[in-house]
Amino acid sequence: MSINYIASSKLPTPFGVFTMHGFEDSETGKEHVALTMGDVASGEPVLARAHSECLTGDALFSMRCDCGYQLEEALRSVSEAGRGVVLYLRQEGRGIGLLNKIRAYNLQDQGADTVEANERLGFGADMRDYSMCQPMLGHLGISAIRLMTNNPRKVKALSEAGVTVAERVPLQVGRNPHNDGYLKTKAAKLGHYLPLDTQADTLPTHQDDEPEGA
Numbered sequence: 001m002s003i004n005y006i007a008s009s010k011l012p013t014p015f016g017v018f019t020m021h022g023f024e025d026s027e028t029g030k031e032h033v034a035l036t037m038g039d040v041a042s043g044e045p046v047l048a049r050a051h052s053e054c055l056t057g058d059a060l061f062s063m064r065c066d067c068g069y070q071l072e073e074a075l076r077s078v079s080e081a082g083r084g085v086v087l088y089l090r091q092e093g094r095g096i097g098l099l100n101k102i103r104a105y106n107l108q109d110q111g112a113d114t115v116e117a118n119e120r121l122g123f124g125a126d127m128r129d130y131s132m133c134q135p136m137l138g139h140l141g142i143s144a145i146r147l148m149t150n151n152p153r154k155v156k157a158l159s160e161a162g163v164t165v166a167e168r169v170p171l172q173v174g175r176n177p178h179n180d181g182y183l184k185t186k187a188a189k190l191g192h193y194l195p196l197d198t199q200a201d202t203l204p205t206h207q208d209d210e211p212e213g214a
């Protein structure tokens, strides 16, 4: 694993102006991004998200998963805290790539769950690698994070990769009738801290937000 820092720029968003830092993994050619806001190098644990790419959820408004909602909530939370980092990691489809994820979705359309679909295609349930995170955070001067995730395996993997996770911050947003089964499978088979028995629509989505004073 060899992560090279390439360049930084401003990134204005609906949640405020972030600084975008681009990195390249010279072994895989993957291009990763970190968005920061505020003084992240002060030594105090930094509110952080390690977000795995999901083209369908992050960019195409898919309701099959919770990724897009989580990305939006993470950016909003960092902005509200005035300080934080979102790592956008280019490991689509839990590491199997976009086209294999579409193959997996096709199997899910026929009744498989998200884990069974990966396995039928010959992949593990989760093929991700977090070894780029410590070098990216290190470059930004971040020594400890408060990680926004529902995935205890992500906390463990990051810790094993040399990142100090001072705290796990839950990130439960975007449950809807289309992703309810997927979220239940994540809780039952992948160990995510998500309610198993909650009906869809009982967790908040940004679309459900009421205006102030309503």
Ligand SMILES: Nc1nc2c(ncn2[C@@H]2O[C@H](COP(=O)(O)OP(=O)(O)OP(=O)(O)O)[C@@H](O)[C@H]2O)c(=O)[nH]1
Residues within 6 Å of the ligand: 051, 052, 053, 054, 055, 065, 066, 067, 070, 091, 092, 093, 094, 095, 096, 101, 104, 105, 114, 118, 148, 149, 150, 151, 154, 171, 186, 192
């Ligand atoms: N193979 C596969 N990947 C999926 C599927 N649905 C979402 N993904 C990918 O899963 C990744 C996100 O992982 P999740 O398991 O949803 O969540 P997580 O990152 O482990 O945990 P959180 O930090 O709580 O979000 C992204 O790379 C998505 O592209 C699916 O059905 N099959």
Ligand SMILES: [Zn+2]
Residues within 6 Å of the ligand: 054, 056, 057, 058, 065, 066, 067, 068
């Ligand atoms: Zn997704």
